Amino acid sequence: xxxxxxxxxxxxxxxxxxxxxxxxxxxxxxxxxxxxxxxxxxxxxxxxxxxxxxxxxxxxxxxxxxxxxxxxxxxxxxxxxxxxxxxxxxxxxxxxxxxxxxxxxxxxxxxxxxxxxxxxxxxxxxxxxxxxxxxxxxxxxxxxxxxxxxxxxxxxxxxxxxxxxxxxxxxxxxxxxxxxxxxxxxxxxxxxxxxxxxxxxxxxxxxxxxxxxxxxxxxxxxxxxxxxxxxx
Numbered sequence: 001x002x003x004x005x006x007x008x009x010x011x012x013x014x015x016x017x018x019x020x021x022x023x024x025x026x027x028x029x030x031x032x033x034x035x036x037x038x039x040x041x042x043x044x045x046x047x048x049x050x051x052x053x054x055x056x057x058x059x060x061x062x063x064x065x066x067x068x069x070x071x072x073x074x075x076x077x078x079x080x081x082x083x084x085x086x087x088x089x090x091x092x093x094x095x096x097x098x099x100x101x102x103x104x105x106x107x108x109x110x111x112x113x114x115x116x117x118x119x120x121x122x123x124x125x126x127x128x129x130x131x132x133x134x135x136x137x138x139x140x141x142x143x144x145x146x147x148x149x150x151x152x153x154x155x156x157x158x159x160x161x162x163x164x165x166x167x168x169x170x171x172x173x174x175x176x177x178x179x180x181x182x183x184x185x186x187x188x189x190x191x192x193x194x195x196x197x198x199x200x201x202x203x204x205x206x207x208x209x210x211x212x213x214x215x216x217x218x219x220x221x222x223x224x225x226x227x228x229x230x231x232x
Contacts, residue, residue, distance in 0.1 A: 011149060014038050015142045022112040022138055025079040029053045032077040032110050035141060039148055040155050052098040052107075053077050058155040071159055073106035074098045084113040087124035096131040106162035107133045110141055117168035125167040134161065135168045140175045147178045190219050191230065 009017070014034045021027030029047055033054050036043045041056035052074035060069035076095050078085050090109055099107040109128075114135055116122025128135045136144075147153065165171045194214040198206040208227050215230070216223040 009034055011038055011145045015145050018138050018142050023081045028077040028079045055102055071105040073108055074102050074104045075108040078111040084115045085111045086115050090124050092127045092131055092133045095133045110136050112138050114168050128166040134166055136171045140172050144175045151178050151181045152183050187222055190215055
């Protein structure tokens with residue numbers, strides 16, 4: 001895991017890349033690639049004629065009931081050197097075709113801004129809603145990056161964004177709402193101390209049940225923790 005993530009720029013670094021490349025189509029394409037990587041996706045850059053700029057997969061394995069929770073998306077980064085791109089430049093229909101061609105579940109277009117972004121029935125919003133393509137402003141993507149770690153936004157929760165939000169103001173509202181999310185931080189310090197103590201004193205690898213016993217024995221206020229609580 002450490003090797004896998006060692007070459008990935010951190011969220012502030014990627015946010016800076018996004019800000020600095022708004023007028024550079026190639027730079028923006030690279031920044032969006034790093035952004036999806038940073039969010040935890042297994043991302044493959046493409047960018048050749050007739051292909052999306054990249055494909056990002058959420059490798060989630062099997063969840064409750066043996067359901068395969070994996071999903072994927074194709075993305076395109078659009079920049080023309082102007083503050084806002086027109087509906088024709090966004091090429092929403094092309095992203096829709098890319099989704100089918102590469103057997104992805106969702107399609108995303110990232111741009112500095114979109115003409116008519118805040119207008120309910122603008123051309124770009126109507127087309128995005130009809131084809132179920134998610135439009136994201138660069139500034140909102142940056143906000144998502146910066147909130148993802150402190151608000152513990154995982155790939156399962158992120159799927160809701162691509163599934164339900166398509167118009168620009170819908171994605172903006174969804175991402176902004178994350179700032180209000182309340183996060184419960186568990187007894188991580190005590191958990192690590194218990195694992196470390198067990199590893200010093202025992203020859204067998206620690207298991208959750210034993211770690212729970214050690215934690216509740218040494219930290220009485222944690223006695224109500226269940227095994228599932230500790231796993232979480």
